[in-house]
Structures are given as structure tokens and as C-alpha cells.
Amino acid sequence: MTLLELIRGRLHLSGTKEGCGIGECGACTVLLDGKAVTACLVLAVEADGATVETIEGEANDGELSLLQKAFVEMGAVQCGFCTPGMIMSARGLLRRNPHPTDEEIVEAMAGNLCRCTGYEAILAAVRVAAAGGARD
Numbered sequence: 001m002t003l004l005e006l007i008r009g010r011l012h013l014s015g016t017k018e019g020c021g022i023g024e025c026g027a028c029t030v031l032l033d034g035k036a037v038t039a040c041l042v043l044a045v046e047a048d049g050a051t052v053e054t055i056e057g058e059a060n061d062g063e064l065s066l067l068q069k070a071f072v073e074m075g076a077v078q079c080g081f082c083t084p085g086m087i088m089s090a091r092g093l094l095r096r097n098p099h100p101t102d103e104e105i106v107e108a109m110a111g112n113l114c115r116c117t118g119y120e121a122i123l124a125a126v127r128v129a130a131a132g133g134a135r136d
């Protein structure tokens with residue numbers, strides 16, 4: 001069983017998306033002990049004893065995180081399928097590097113594909129979130 005199957009199929013947390021299933025789209029990105037990973041390529045057993053963070057942990061009592069708000073405000077969400085994975089990759093980046101350069105943002109998000117936005121709005125959202133101090 002993959003970590004993605006565990007999250008979606010057993011734990012019924014449907015925020016983490018399944019796109020390609022082979023590690024190429026980033027839709028299934030979660031944080032494993034703080035590091036962004038594609039959950040379709042991680043075995044559930046490999047996460048035994050680790051901390052797994054999914055998109056469900058972003059909002060606090062129903063209030064969107066600063067990072068989520070930045071995505072909405074910058075128009076970085078269209079169909080939304082890539083968004084949970086995008087946000088988890090951005091979250092991993094901002095945790096380890098609260099003030100990333102544009103190059104560092106591009107590098108951190110390079111494994112996440114989006115068919116709708118053309119990426120500029122997504123990169124702008126991460127920039128805005130970083131400027132607003134959206135570390136956690």
C-alpha cells in the first residue's frame with residue numbers, strides 16, 4: 001500500500017489528489033517529517049513513526065492559512081486539482097527557508113504540474129506568502 005492509498009483510501013482524507021500515480025505530477029505531495037514527498041511513490045510502511053502533514057492541516061479552525069489566502073488572492077487556484085500539492089510543496093519550502101529567492105521558489109515547485117494557471121500566479125502567491133511571513 002502506498003502512502004497515498006493510505007491517506008485517501010483508508011483515512012478518507014481526500015484533499016491529497018491522485019494525478020499520475022507515478023511520481024510525475026506532484027498532485028499527491030505531502031510533508032513527511034517536514035519534507036515534501038510524492039505520496040504515490042512512498043510506501044505507507046515507510047511513514048511508520050513519521051509525521052505526515054496533508055492539506056487538511058493547513059487551515060486552522062476553518063480559517064485559511066496565510067499561504068492558502070495568498071493562493072486565492074493571487075488567482076493561483078483555477079480548477080484546484082494541483083493546489084493541495086502546490087501548497088504542500090510551498091509549505092515545505094517556507095518552513096526550511098522563510099525568505100526564498102525566486103529561483104528557490106521555482107526549484108521547490110518544479111515537481112508540481114498545473115494545467116490551468118501558467119504558473120506565474122502560483123509563483124506570485126508563494127512570493128506574497130513569504131513576504132507576509134507565512135512560515136507556518
Ligand code: FES
Pocket residue numbers: 017018019020021022023024025026027028029038039040041
Ligand atoms: S499522483 Fe503522485 S506524483 Fe502524480
Ligand code: FES
Pocket residue numbers: 076077078079080081082083113114115116117
Ligand atoms: S489549477 Fe488546475 S491544474 Fe492547477
